[in-house]
Amino acid sequence: MDDYGPPSVLRLAETDVPTPGAEQIRVTVRYAAVGPTDLAIRAGHLKGVFPGGPGTVLGFEAAGVVESVGHSAQDVAVGDEVAVFLPRLGGYAALAVADFWVPKPASVSWADAAALPASGEAAVRVLDQLAVSAGETLLVLGAAGSVGRVATQVAVARGVRVIAAVRPSDFDVVRGFGATPIDYHDLSVFSGEVDAVLDASGRSDLPAAIALAGGTDRVITLSDPRGPGLGVKLSDVVPDGVVPALREAMGRLASGELSLQSQVVVPLAEAADVHDKLASGSLRAKALLEI
């Protein structure tokens, strides 16, 4: 990133090779995934929350081969194939330094491995924070998105009944996950009660969702800035929970329990074009940058 601003602030450039710290690894990146938070950081909407501005390398998730290992890093060796979660960014690069990683099973494609970490971590984290258990009813707002679909499928696998708020054209997608679809444009069509709400859209009718849950105690949003004002917790990364969450999500992906979004793969040099298409809504797919 040359600066905060439109997609054109993203350009391919040489930068210093980051050095892994004692408990970190450095990875030769095969694919890096693009997520909606990347667009918000680039545009300058999250100043103070994430680093940005000149010299920032975006990217919360990637997959590649371990190239260097910090002297205290455990259970990992040069040459291992891994997926990495990068809460301090740096994925859109040939080399990325990671605090958190999970082995990439041979049965998982490189593209899926790169597409999973951020959404898998967030989905499992919020399900655990909501403490939703088998037999309970969970409303997932944005259940066809990256995080929402992982949360929906993990919840169903844990025996939770999921009401999935999606656009009508995605009803069959979430039915395929074992969830009950409702139109996210009008949550009032659902007449029952729910035990908990996971907002994985950031743009939902939160007041209506709170009403369905009978209060805010078990309502969590991942990104709606109106959440705290409504008494809804805005979830953030819990470092101790990251690796267990990554392991659960990767395990379920490897065993065929998870189906990810459709993907489009483009060269790293086309990151700006991908941001442009995602921002305009002309691309509805998980974008992966091939390094």
Ligand SMILES: NC(=O)c1ccc[n+]([C@@H]2O[C@H](COP(=O)([O-])OP(=O)(O)OC[C@H]3O[C@@H](n4cnc5c(N)ncnc54)[C@H](OP(=O)(O)O)[C@@H]3O)[C@@H](O)[C@H]2O)c1
């Ligand atoms: N706090 C954290 O740690 C954390 C971590 C990961 C992600 N996030 C944030 O969580 C959000 C979801 O991330 P993501 O990667 O899953 O994004 P995504 O793939 O773009 O999914 C967002 C979903 O929200 C849906 N949506 C749009 N308008 C809606 C509405 N009015 N009601 C309900 N759903 C609606 C979208 O549906 P359509 O496709 O039909 O438009 C889409 O499926 C983003 O805001 C992201 O920045 C936060």
